[in-house]
Amino acid sequence: MSHINYIVKRLLQILPVLLCVTILIFAMMRLIPGDPARIQLGENAREAAVQALRLKMGLDKPLVTQYFIFMKQLITLDLGTSLLYKIPVVKLISQRIGLTFSLAGVSMFFIILISFPLGYIAGMNKDKAADQTIRVISLAAISMPSFWLGILLMLFFGVHLRLLPVGGWGSTPLEHLKGLLLPGIASAMVTAALVMRNLRNSIVDINSLDYVDFARSKGLMDKTVKKNYIMRNALLSAVTLLSMRFAWLLGGSVVIETVFALPGIGKLLVDSIFARDYPVVQSVVFLLSFSVLVINLITDVLYAFLDPRIRL
Amino acid sequence: MSNPPLLEVKNLYMHYHISDQEIVKAVSDVSFSVYEGETFGFVGESGCGKSATCRSLLRLIKPPGEILSGEILYKGQDILKLSPRAMQQFRGRQMSMIFQEPMTALNPVMKIRDQITDALYFLKNRKTEANEYAVDLLRRVGIPLPEERIKEYPHQFSGGMQQRAMIASALGPKPGLLLADEPTTALDVTIQDQIIKLINNLRDELKMSVILVTHDLGVVAQMCDRLAVMYAGRIMEMTDTVTLFSKPRHPYTYALLGSIPTRANRGKKLEPITGAPPNLANLDPGCPFKPRCRYAESVCGEELPEIRELKPGHWSRCHFLDKAESFQGVIEDYQQ
Amino acid sequence: MTSNLNKQGQHLVIQQHLIRMKDSLRIALRNPSFLSGGIILIVICIIAFFPQWFTDYDPVAISAGDPLVPPSTNHLFGTDNFGRDVFARVIYATKIDLQLAVVSTIVPFVVGSLLGLLAGYYGKIIDMVIMRFLDVLMAFPFTVLVISIITILGNGLQNIFIAIWLVGWIAFARLVRAEVLRVKESEFIQAARVAGFGDRRIIFRHVLPNAISPAVVYATSYAVLCMLTAAGMSFLGLGVQPPTPEWGSLLSEGRSFIGVAWWMTLFPGIFMAVTGIGFSLLGDGLTDFLRAKGR
Ligand SMILES: Nc1ncnc2c1ncn2[C@@H]1O[C@H](COP(=O)(O)OP(=O)(O)O)[C@@H](O)[C@H]1O
Ligand SMILES: [Mg+2]
Numbered sequence: 001m002s003h004i005n006y007i008v009k010r011l012l013q014i015l016p017v018l019l020c021v022t023i024l025i026f027a028m029m030r031l032i033p034g035d036p037a038r039i040q041l042g043e044n045a046r047e048a049a050v051q052a053l054r055l056k057m058g059l060d061k062p063l064v065t066q067y068f069i070f071m072k073q074l075i076t077l078d079l080g081t082s083l084l085y086k087i088p089v090v091k092l093i094s095q096r097i098g099l100t101f102s103l104a105g106v107s108m109f110f111i112i113l114i115s116f117p118l119g120y121i122a123g124m125n126k127d128k129a130a131d132q133t134i135r136v137i138s139l140a141a142i143s144m145p146s147f148w149l150g151i152l153l154m155l156f157f158g159v160h161l162r163l164l165p166v167g168g169w170g171s172t173p174l175e176h177l178k179g180l181l182l183p184g185i186a187s188a189m190v191t192a193a194l195v196m197r198n199l200r201n202s203i204v205d206i207n208s209l210d211y212v213d214f215a216r217s218k219g220l221m222d223k224t225v226k227k228n229y230i231m232r233n234a235l236l237s238a239v240t241l242l243s244m245r246f247a248w249l250l251g252g253s254v255v256i257e258t259v260f261a262l263p264g265i266g267k268l269l270v271d272s273i274f275a276r277d278y279p280v281v282q283s284v285v286f287l288l289s290f291s292v293l294v295i296n297l298i299t300d301v302l303y304a305f306l307d308p309r310i311r312l
Numbered sequence: 313m314s315n316p317p318l319l320e321v322k323n324l325y326m327h328y329h330i331s332d333q334e335i336v337k338a339v340s341d342v343s344f345s346v347y348e349g350e351t352f353g354f355v356g357e358s359g360c361g362k363s364a365t366c367r368s369l370l371r372l373i374k375p376p377g378e379i380l381s382g383e384i385l386y387k388g389q390d391i392l393k394l395s396p397r398a399m400q401q402f403r404g405r406q407m408s409m410i411f412q413e414p415m416t417a418l419n420p421v422m423k424i425r426d427q428i429t430d431a432l433y434f435l436k437n438r439k440t441e442a443n444e445y446a447v448d449l450l451r452r453v454g455i456p457l458p459e460e461r462i463k464e465y466p467h468q469f470s471g472g473m474q475q476r477a478m479i480a481s482a483l484g485p486k487p488g489l490l491l492a493d494e495p496t497t498a499l500d501v502t503i504q505d506q507i508i509k510l511i512n513n514l515r516d517e518l519k520m521s522v523i524l525v526t527h528d529l530g531v532v533a534q535m536c537d538r539l540a541v542m543y544a545g546r547i548m549e550m551t552d553t554v555t556l557f558s559k560p561r562h563p564y565t566y567a568l569l570g571s572i573p574t575r576a577n578r579g580k581k582l583e584p585i586t587g588a589p590p591n592l593a594n595l596d597p598g599c600p601f602k603p604r605c606r607y608a609e610s611v612c613g614e615e616l617p618e619i620r621e622l623k624p625g626h627w628s629r630c631h632f633l634d635k636a637e638s639f640q641g642v643i644e645d646y647q648q
Numbered sequence: 649m650t651s652n653l654n655k656q657g658q659h660l661v662i663q664q665h666l667i668r669m670k671d672s673l674r675i676a677l678r679n680p681s682f683l684s685g686g687i688i689l690i691v692i693c694i695i696a697f698f699p700q701w702f703t704d705y706d707p708v709a710i711s712a713g714d715p716l717v718p719p720s721t722n723h724l725f726g727t728d729n730f731g732r733d734v735f736a737r738v739i740y741a742t743k744i745d746l747q748l749a750v751v752s753t754i755v756p757f758v759v760g761s762l763l764g765l766l767a768g769y770y771g772k773i774i775d776m777v778i779m780r781f782l783d784v785l786m787a788f789p790f791t792v793l794v795i796s797i798i799t800i801l802g803n804g805l806q807n808i809f810i811a812i813w814l815v816g817w818i819a820f821a822r823l824v825r826a827e828v829l830r831v832k833e834s835e836f837i838q839a840a841r842v843a844g845f846g847d848r849r850i851i852f853r854h855v856l857p858n859a860i861s862p863a864v865v866y867a868t869s870y871a872v873l874c875m876l877t878a879a880g881m882s883f884l885g886l887g888v889q890p891p892t893p894e895w896g897s898l899l900s901e902g903r904s905f906i907g908v909a910w911w912m913t914l915f916p917g918i919f920m921a922v923t924g925i926g927f928s929l930l931g932d933g934l935t936d937f938l939r940a941k942g943r
Contacts, residue, residue, distance in 0.1 A: 017783050017784055017787055018787075020780075020783075020784040021784060021787050021788075024784065025796075028796055028799070028800055031800045032799070032800055139925060139928050139929065139932065140921065140925055142869070142872070142924075142928055143872050143921055143923075143924025143925040143927065143928045144876075144917075144920075144921045144924060145876045145879055145880065145896075145899070145917065145920055145921070145924075146876075147880060147883055147899065148899055148913070148916075148917035148920065148921070149917075151899065151902065151903055151906060151913050151917070152913070152914070152917070154906060155906060155910055155913065155914075159906060159907055159910075166906065166907075207374070208374070209416060210411050210412075210413060210416040210417040211416060211417050211418055211419045211420075213367070213372050213411070213417075214409070214411055214417040214418070214478070214481075214482075215419070215430075216370075216372060216400075216403060217370050217372060217403055217404065217408050217409040217482070218403065218404040218408055218430075218431035218481065218482060218484065218485060219400055219401060219402070219403035219404025219405055219408070219431060219433065219485055220400075220404075220430060220431060221400060222396075222400065224430060228419070228422060228426075228430065229419050229422075232419075232421050232422070233419070233420070233421060236421070247789050248789055248790070250789055250792075251788075251789025251790055251791035251792045252789075252791060254791050254792065254795060254880075254884070255791070255880045255883060255884060258883070258884055259883075259903060269792075269795065270795075270884050270886075273795065273798075273799050273886070274885070281796075281799060285788075285792060285796050288788070288789060288792050289787045289788045289789075289792070292786075292787050292788065292789060293787050296787075306421070307420075307421060308420070308421060308465040308467070309420055309421075309465070309467050
C-alpha cells in the first residue's frame with residue numbers, strides 16, 4: 001500500500017518537470033528561424049495549406065495560447081505528418097521505437113555481463129594485479145569513442161571474419177538480433193566501464209565496513225557474507241547508475257544507429273534534422289526525454305523496493 | 313585458577329603496514345589469559361589498540377593489517393594455525409564479537425531476523441525453528457514484542473535496541489567467549505547501564521567468558537574479574553580488579569585512576585592526564601608513556617621496560633617497580 | 649611603515665604559496681597516472697600547435713597523391729579517397745579536437761563553478777532555481793540536448809561549442825554546490841565569519857579552494873566527454889564540415905570506405921583514444937593526489 005502511495009507521489013513530482021520539458025521543446029520549435037507553420041509543412045508546401053496550419057497552430061494568437069494548442073496536440077498524439085516519409089509521425093515513430101529500445105536492452109545485457117563479474121573481481125582483489133589490469137582497461141574504455149569501437153568491431157567481425165552484418169536490421173528476428181550485437185557491444189563499453197568502477201569502489205568501501213566484519217565474526221561462510229552482505233549493498237548504487245545510463249544509451253543511439261545503419265529513432269532524429277523534418281524532430285526529442293523521466297521514476301520505485309531505508 | 317585457561321594469548325604482535333615508512337604498531341607483545349566464566353577487561357585511551365587486539369583474536373584483520381607473530385591458544389589450540397575454513401567454523405561457535413557502533417555493525421538491507429538466523433548453523437529446520445530461536449534470543453536481550461520487531465530492519469531500531477539485536481545476533485551460534493568491544497560507548501548513559509547488566513546476566517546464564525573492552529573505568533569496576541591496562545599497543549599493567557583499584561603498580565594506571573571520580577579520591581581535585589598518547593606509527597625506543605609520566609627518568613627514554621610479574625597474577629611494565637610503591641599521589645589514597 | 653611591512657608579509661605569503669605549489673607538483677609527478685597523462689597531453693599539445701614539424705603533406709589539398717593507398721613508408725597512415733595523406737589529416741586535426749576538449753570544458757567549468765558557489769553559499773532562491781533547472785535538463789540525454797540546440801543554431805564548429813557550453817555548466821554547478829554546502833559548515837569558515845571577513849573574501853579565499861577539487865577532477869572527464877560528443881556530432885555531419893580535418897569527421901569518411909580502406913578508420917580513432925586516455929589518466933592522478941592531500 002505504502003509503495004503505491006510512493007509511486008503516486010513520485011508521479012506527481014515529475015509532472016512539473018514534464019511541463020518544463022514541453023515548454024523547452026515548444027520554445028525550441030519557435031526558435032528555429034522562419035515561419036513555424038512553414039517549418040511544419042516544409043518549403044514546398046502550398047500557401048493555402050500553410051495558411052490553414054497557421055490558423056490551427058494559433059500563430060495569430062498569443063504565445064501562451066499557442067503553447068496550449070501544442071500541448072493539446074501532444075496529449076492527443078496529433079503530432080503531424082513527416083515531411084520526409086509522408087506518413088503520420090506517430091506511426092513513423094512506433095515503427096522504429098522497438099529497435100532503439102531493443103538496442104538499449106542488448107547493450108544493458110552486455111553492460112551487466114561485463115561489469116558485474118569484472119567489478120566483483122576488482123573489488124575483491126583490491127590493489128592486486130587483477131584490480132590494476134581492470135582499472136587500466138576501464139580507463140581506456142571510458143576514453144574511447146564508442147562509434148569508433150563500433151566501426152572497428154564492424155571491420156573485424158563484419159568485413160574481416162564475415163560473421164555478422166556490417167550494418168542494417170534484416171527482416172527476421174534472428175537477423176534483428178545479429179544486427180544488434182555489434183552496436184550493442186559498442187555502446188555498452190563506456191557504461192560497462194563506469195558501472196564496473198562503481199561496483200569495484202562500492203565493494204572496496206563495503207568490505208571495510210563493520211557489518212561485514214560482524215558477519216564474519218559470527219562464523220558465516222565466505223559465500224554468504226559476499227552474497228548477502230557485500231553484493232546486496234554494492235548493487236544498490238550500481239542499480240541507480242545503470243538506470244541513469246539507460247537514458248544515456250537512448251541518447252547514444254543517435255550516433256551508434258547511424259554507424260550501423262539501423263533504422264531506429266536515433267537515426268530517425270539525425271535524418272530528420274538533415275531533412276528539416278521538424279515535426280519528427282520535435283516528437284522524437286519529446287519521446288526521448290519522456291522516456292528518461294519514466295526510467296528515472298522506475299528507478300526510484302525499484303530503489304525503494306531494494307533499500308528498506310528509503311522512507312515511503 | 314588451577315584449571316587451564318580458556319584462552320591464552322602469548323606475545324601477540326599486529327601491525328598495519330601502511331607503507332615502508334609508516335607502520336602502525338597497533339598491538340605489540342600482548343600476552344594474557346582468560347579463564348572459564350570470567351570477565352576479562354581491557355582499558356585504555358582511544359587509539360591504544362584495544363579493537364585491534366579483539367579483531368586479531370578473531371583473525372578479522374585485513375591488509376594492510378597483519379598478525380606478525382604470537383600464539384592465540386583457545387582450549388589449547390592455536391587458532392593462528394587454523395585453515396581459513398576451520399577459522400570460519402571457529403568464529404561464532406567458539407568466539408564471537410560485538411562491535412563498538414551498533415548502527416554500522418548491522419547490515420542495513422537485511423531484516424533483523426535474517427541477521428540472527430543466518431548464523432544458526434546447528435538448526436536443521438532453518439525456517440520455523442530458527443525463527444523461534446531468534447525470537448527467544450531477542451526476548452532474552454530485552455527487546456519488547458520480539459515477534460513483531462524481528463521483521464524490522466536495523467534503521468527502525470533505536471541505538472540501544474540495535475545494540476541488543478547485535479548481542480542477540482552474536483550470541484546466536486552459542487560462543488564460549490564473547491568479545492565485547494566498547495559495547496556501551498555509543499549509547500546514552502541510562503542505556504549503558506542496562507547493557508552492562510544484560511551482558512553480565514547473559515554471561516552467567518550461558519556460562520560464557522567475556523572479554524570486555526572499554527575506556528570507561530567505571531564499567532570495568534562493575535563487570536570485570538581481572539583486567540589489563542593498555543597503552544600504545546602494549547599491556548602496561550594486568551591484575552585482578554580489586555588489586556588494580558587498590559594497589560596499582562604503574563604510573564599510567566595511577567594517572568587513569570586519578571582522572572576519574574572514585575571512592576578513594578573523593579573530595580580531591582580530578583587530574584586529567586596531560587598530553588596525548590603517542591602516534592603508533594613512529595614510537596620512540598623507550599617506554600611509550602615516558603613523555604607523560606610524572607616519574608620518568610633518563611632510562612625510560614632509552615629502554616622499553618619488560619613486563620614483569622611482581623606478585624602472582626600481578627604484572628606491570630615499568631622500570632621502577634620496586635620504587636613504584638613509594639610513588640606518592642593517588643596510590644596512598646587507595647591504600648587506605 | 650605599515651604598508652611596507654604589509655608588502656613584506658605578502659611577499660612571504662607568495663613565497664610560501666610557491667613552495668607549497670612546488671611540493672604539490674613534486675608529489676603529483678611521483679604519481680604514475682598523473683605523470684603519464686601529463687606526458688601524453690604535452691605531446692598532443694605539441695602536435696596540435698606545430699603540425700608542420702611532423703608532416704610535409706598538405707592535409708586538405710586534393711592533388712596530393714593516389715587515392716586509397718594502404719600505409720607505406722611514403723604514407724604512414726595511407727591515403728584517403730581523394731589521395732590525401734591520412735597521417736597529415738590526423739595530425740592537422742589534433743588542434744581542433746584538442747580545442748573541442750579544452751575550450752568546451754573551460755567555459756562551463758568557470759561559469760558552472762561560479763553559479764554552484766553562489767547557489768551553495770547564498771542558498772535559498774538562487775539555489776532553488778538552479779536545482780529546478782537541473783531537474784529539467786537532466787530529463788534530456790546529453791547527446792539529445794546538444795543535438796536539439798544544434799538544430800536551432802544550425803551546423804558548425806561554433807554552434808557545437810555553444811551547445812556544449814549551454815549544457816555543460818549544470819554538472820559543475822551541482823558538484824561545486826554540494827561541496828560548498830559541506831565546506832560552509834566547517835569550523836574554519838565559521839571562524840572566518842566570526843572574524844568579520846567579508847563574503848567576497850570568504851568565498852574566494854576560503855570556500856572556493858576547498859570546494860573546487862571534485863569539479864577539477866570532473867573537468868578532465870568532461871573534456872573527454874566533450875571531445876567524444878563533438879566528434880560524434882562531426883561524425884553525423886552536424887559539426888566540423890569537410891574538408892577541414894577533424895577526427896570525428898575523418899572517422900565518418902572512413903566509415904564509407906570501411907570495406908576497402910581500414911586505415912582511414914583505425915588511425916584517427918587511435919589518436920582520439922590516446923588523447924582521451926591522457927585526460928583520464930590526468931584525472932585519475934588528480935583524484936589520488938587530492939585524496940592524499942585531503943588526509
Ligand atoms: N585499518 C587501519 N589501518 C591503519 N591503521 C589503523 C587501522 N585501524 C586502526 N588503526 C590504527 O591502529 C591503532 C589502534 O586502533 P584501535 O585498535 O582501533 O584503537 P582503540 O580500539 O583502542 O581505540 C590506532 O592508532 C589506529 O589509528
Ligand atoms: Mg576501538
